[in-house]
Amino acid sequence: MVNIIVEFSKYLLIVLMTVYTYSCFSVFRYEYEEDRQQILLRQNKLMFSIQLIAYGVMYLKTEKTEIIFFYLAQVILFLAVIALYTILYPNVSRVVINNMCMLLSIGFIMILRLNTEKAIKQFIFVGISMIISLIVPVVIRKMKSLAEWTYIYAGVGLAALALVAVFAVTSGGAKLGFSVAGISIQPSEFVKISFVFFVAASLRKSTDFKNVVITTAIAAAHVLILVASTDLGAALILFVVYLIMLYVATKQPLYLAGGMLAGSGAAVIAYHLFRHIKVRVSVWKDPFATYETGGFQVAQSLFAIGTGGWLGMGLCQGSPESIPVAAEDFIFSAIVEELGLIFGLCLILVCVSCYIMFLNIAMQLRNRFYKLVALGLGTCYIFQVFLTIGGVTKFIPSTGVTLPLVSYGGSSILSTLIMFAIIQGLYILREDEEEIIERKKARQLRDERRREAFQKETRKRKTKKEESYKQRIR
Amino acid sequence: MFVTLFLVLMGYIVYFNVVKSEKIINSPYNTRQDTFSDRVVRGSILDRNGEVLAKTEVAEDGSEMRTYPYGEVFAHVVGYDVNGKSGLESAENFDLLTSNAFFVERIIKEFQAKKNTGDSVVTTLDAKLQTTAYHALGDEKGAVVVMEADTGKILAMVSKPSFDPNSVEDNWEYLNADNEQSPLLNRAMQGAYAPGSIFKIVTALEYIREQPAYGAYTYDCYGEITYDGTTIPCFNHIAHGFQDLNTSFANSCNSSFANIGLSLDRKSYAKTCKQLLFNSKLPSVLDYRKSDFSLEETSTSAEVMMTAMGQGDTQVSPYHMALITSAVANGGKLMKPYLVSEVTNYTGTPVKKNKPSVYKELMTAEEASILTQYMTSVVTQGTGMELSGESYSVAGKTGTAEYGSDGQSHSWFVGFTNVEDPELVVSVIVEGNEMQTGGRAIPVAKAIMNAYYYE
Numbered sequence: 046m047v048n049i050i051v052e053f054s055k056y057l058l059i060v061l062m063t064v065y066t067y068s069c070f071s072v073f074r075y076e077y078e079e080d081r082q083q084i085l086l087r088q089n090k091l092m093f094s095i096q097l098i099a100y101g102v103m104y105l106k107t108e109k110t111e112i113i114f115f116y117l118a119q120v121i122l123f124l125a126v127i128a129l130y131t132i133l134y135p136n137v138s139r140v141v142i143n144n145m146c147m148l149l150s151i152g153f154i155m156i157l158r159l160n161t162e163k164a165i166k167q168f169i170f171v172g173i174s175m176i177i178s179l180i181v182p183v184v185i186r187k188m189k190s191l192a193e194w195t196y197i198y199a200g201v202g203l204a205a206l207a208l209v210a211v212f213a214v215t216s217g218g219a220k221l222g223f224s225v226a227g228i229s230i231q232p233s234e235f236v237k238i239s240f241v242f243f244v245a246a247s248l249r250k251s252t253d254f255k256n257v258v259i260t261t262a263i264a265a266a267h268v269l270i271l272v273a274s275t276d277l278g279a280a281l282i283l284f285v286v287y288l289i290m291l292y293v294a295t296k297q298p299l300y301l302a303g304g305m306l307a308g309s310g311a312a313v314i315a316y317h318l319f320r321h322i323k324v325r326v327s328v329w330k331d332p333f334a335t336y337e338t339g340g341f342q343v344a345q346s347l348f349a350i351g352t353g354g355w356l357g358m359g360l361c362q363g364s365p366e367s368i369p370v371a372a373e374d375f376i377f378s379a380i381v382e383e384l385g386l387i388f389g390l391c392l393i394l395v396c397v398s399c400y401i402m403f404l405n406i407a408m409q410l411r412n413r414f415y416k417l418v419a420l421g422l423g424t425c426y427i428f429q430v431f432l433t434i435g436g437v438t439k440f441i442p443s444t445g446v447t448l449p450l451v452s453y454g455g456s457s458i459l460s461t462l463i464m465f466a467i468i469q470g471l472y473i474l475r476e477d478e479e480e481i482i483e484r485k486k487a488r489q490l491r492d493e494r495r496r497e498a499f500q501k502e503t504r505k506r507k508t509k510k511e512e513s514y515k516q517r518i519r
Numbered sequence: 520m521f522v523t524l525f526l527v528l529m530g531y532i533v534y535f536n537v538v539k540s541e542k543i544i545n546s547p548y549n550t551r552q553d554t555f556s557d558r559v560v561r562g563s564i565l566d567r568n569g570e571v572l573a574k575t576e577v578a579e580d581g582s583e584m585r586t587y588p589y590g591e592v593f594a595h596v597v598g599y600d601v602n603g604k605s606g607l608e609s610a611e612n613f614d615l616l617t618s619n620a621f622f623v624e625r626i627i628k629e630f631q632a633k634k635n636t637g638d639s640v641v642t643t644l645d646a647k648l649q650t651t652a653y654h655a656l657g658d659e660k661g662a663v664v665v666m667e668a669d670t671g672k673i674l675a676m677v678s679k680p681s682f683d684p685n686s687v688e689d690n691w692e693y694l695n696a697d698n699e700q701s702p703l704l705n706r707a708m709q710g711a712y713a714p715g716s717i718f719k720i721v722t723a724l725e726y727i728r729e730q731p732a733y734g735a736y737t738y739d740c741y742g743e744i745t746y747d748g749t750t751i752p753c754f755n756h757i758a759h760g761f762q763d764l765n766t767s768f769a770n771s772c773n774s775s776f777a778n779i780g781l782s783l784d785r786k787s788y789a790k791t792c793k794q795l796l797f798n799s800k801l802p803s804v805l806d807y808r809k810s811d812f813s814l815e816e817t818s819t820s821a822e823v824m825m826t827a828m829g830q831g832d833t834q835v836s837p838y839h840m841a842l843i844t845s846a847v848a849n850g851g852k853l854m855k856p857y858l859v860s861e862v863t864n865y866t867g868t869p870v871k872k873n874k875p876s877v878y879k880e881l882m883t884a885e886e887a888s889i890l891t892q893y894m895t896s897v898v899t900q901g902t903g904m905e906l907s908g909e910s911y912s913v914a915g916k917t918g919t920a921e922y923g924s925d926g927q928s929h930s931w932f933v934g935f936t937n938v939e940d941p942e943l944v945v946s947v948i949v950e951g952n953e954m955q956t957g958g959r960a961i962p963v964a965k966a967i968m969n970a971y972y973y974e
Contacts, residue, residue, distance in 0.1 A: 048558070049630065052629075345548075347535075347543050347544075348543065348546070348548070348549040348551055350535070351539075351541070351543050352544050363551070364550075364551055386532065390529055393525060397521075397525050424521070427525075431524060435528055438528075438532050
């Protein structure tokens with residue numbers, strides 16, 4: 046009986062997710078605020094339905110009461126997030142908020158299914174990160190001099206990375222971070238943000254050749270330290286982000302081509318220089334031949350995706366726990382195994398819709414610095430999504446990065462939420478700008494009308510006076 | 520730009536799911552399907568006529584037992600379901616543990632909390648031919664592969680010594696410890712043997728390709744050939760006398776083929792071997808060993824002479840030789856070999872079917888027809904005359920592959936029946952032992968052909 050419910054819920058979840066994904070794109074089409082509001086509200090309903098079904102199924106399968114508590118707690122959390130954002134910042138982009146909550150809740154479901162302890166930790170991470178990220182838009186609005194601190198960003202970023210390279214503990218073949226008071230921190234997650242700010246600030250000032258060379262040198266230093274501490278995923282992300290930002294700032298296709306060339310060259314050199322890169326590539330070529338020596342991660346991931354098929358095995362019906370680091374780097378495989386490939390493809394599309402929204406915001410910003418920041422952070426986000434999903438499906442060699450907002454991990458959650466909040470801040474700034482302009486226009490209009498009215502009035506008064514004068518004369 | 524990147528990525532994932540995933544999830548490393556067995560009773564494996572080769576019996580207390588009615592006969596090709604799985608039990612694991620029973624029935628069983636029955640795998644194997652081949656090998660070590668040339672269906676695959684899959688779990692340690700006999704090894708797929716004279720098929724093909732006037736080839740055989748200090752004798756030092764290419768092949772004249780070898784362009788020789796799938800992947804659902812061919816431009820003339828007549832460092836599996844022979848029989852085209860003709864649900868309703876398809880053209884139709892002519896001469900006037908005089912015609916090649924220092928030798932035969940419109944392709948190896956020499960593979964091949972045509 047339970048099996049039937051699980052089976053049926055599987056289809057229901059897919060349908061709900063598909064409808065949600067469709068609405069992410071259709072929302073762009075609607076001009077009228079009211080229609081949009083309706084879609085956004087429906088998105089919220091869809092998300093809460095997905096949660097209800099997923100947690101219900103998990104409870105039926107495992108009969109653990111903590112699932113119910115967790116479900117209620119996360120409903121309250123999401124309600125609070127949506128409410129707080131809309132009350133504090135009425136001009137916020139609701140689509141992005143909805144997508145953010147959707148990705149987080151898919152992550153919650155999968156992580157809880159894999160490991161209760163991690164799910165609770167993740168819940169706490171998200172709660173704290175949300176509070177921090179709520180302040181970010183205010184900061185963006187108040188701090189007018191953000192664009193001036195070019196070298197502070199560079200200094201902080203490089204110092205953090207250098208610290209990691211020297212002192213960090215090695216985990217999973219890469220030096221990633223250190224533990225402070227029991228909480229492990231991965232500075233590279235935050236350096237992504239400082240890096241984007243640095244590049245944006247520097248290229249805002251000038252895009253002449255000299256400045257481009259200096260900026261490139263500092264950017265290359267970031268990337269090289271990351272390569273040296275074997276954090277390939279982050280190195281690759283910063284590299285691509287820099288290329289895109291440089292191209293957009295200078296409109297010089299030559300830089301793009303040169304950068305790609307240099308990147309390919311560097312990749313070949315790195316391949317021959319570092320053993321762990323060779324391992325990654327050979328695993329990518331044939332994870333089964335190298336099963337014993339490191340291929341098992343990717344092999345297990347492919348088993349999971351393949352076994353899941355279009356419709357998935359149903360929650361708690363597969364064995365995603367057999368994928369190594371399933372809750373972190375390989376969460377996409379775990380999701381596809383149990384919820385199905387259609388669900389997985391929808392998830393990708395939701396991420397893409399976030400990115401499109403970011404681009405939209407970047408396009409509309411007039412301030413060059415803000416524009417570059419929005420573009421850089423958006424690229425950072427989407428390229429990371431590409432690296433992780435491409436990696437776990439053996440489309441590209443696996444680089445060991447997380448799926449933002451979905452994967453387990455405090456640093457990743459906090460940095461991504463801050464990124465989202467910054468872009469929200471920029472969006473609000475633009476909405477404000479527009480509002481100011483509109484208000485100005487409105488004031489002008491009012492003034493004109495008032496003037497006209499005044500003139501009319503005076504004219505009237507004049508004629509009245511004249512009349513009364515005439516009468517008196519008579 | 521990133522949107523395109525994602526479209527490509529999504530396209531790839533869909534492609535992966537539709538095309539590649541089935542092969543990948545059947546990997547023995549994947550233990551996922553084993554969780555299916557909580558809800559599905561493993562399906563049966565059948566021969567082409569519906570004979571049961573493997574089935575799961577459910578006792579009244581719900582305990583399950585996998586049984587193999589033919590015991591040792593199908594042990595390697597059907598495989599076993601325990602200790603990591605092997606053979607078709609491993610390759611078809613996913614289908615066997617998937618139930619495509621009528622959906623109403625499945626739902627009812629779900630409600631009753633009963634297990635559904637997994638799908639049946641209908642193989643191309645023929646129990647009669649398999650049993651004949653098994654008995655024909657007797658107590659010898661060796662292997663047999665029987666195929667259909669024009670479809671690629673594998674009709675029989677035997678490896679000796681064998682083991683009983685019904686008790687493989689109990690005897691596991693003993694079976695693995697036996698390095699002398701290595702009964703678990705599927706010699707048909709994974710055996711590595713010197714090809715001996717059957718490799719003359721490859722050398723002859725290369726000579727035909729290099730010499731448009733191959734028909735004018737002549738050689739005078741004195742029973743041995745010496746070049747650069749290396750002497751190659753003919754079998755039993757028989758002096759074959761005046762030979763052309765056809766008689767050199769039919770009589771399996773080593774001196775003549777060593778002579779041919781010395782004239783060959785080594786680069787082109789290696790290329791032809793590559794084309795015949797040496798040192799490369801073979802089409803197969805079962806595990807196999809790649810064949811070796813190691814001649815290079817710098818190889819010595821001694822190595823070249825040895826290689827040309829089938830000794831040297833060349834190593835092949837009986838399966839690979841069956842594939843080459845089937846390409847000769849099929850006008851140069853190798854059909855993709857397969858073992859599973861269809862998957863049905865447990866009541867016999869088809870779920871999916873495999874159809875014959877061309878895998879690769881190994882040689883031109885003209886080259887295949889010349890080789891067929893030579894292989895026919897082997898049976899009508901050469902070393903394979905034991906196979907002549909039957910109601911069916913045979914073309915083939917015998918081989919004796921020496922190994923070890925005391926002149927022990929493996930006995931080979933590859934060939935096909937009904938030369939005008941080839942039917943059975945047979946590849947046989949009988950490993951050497953101290954007691955016997957000579958063509959011990961031919962009687963095995965003959966027993967199989969007789970069973971096919973006379974029983």
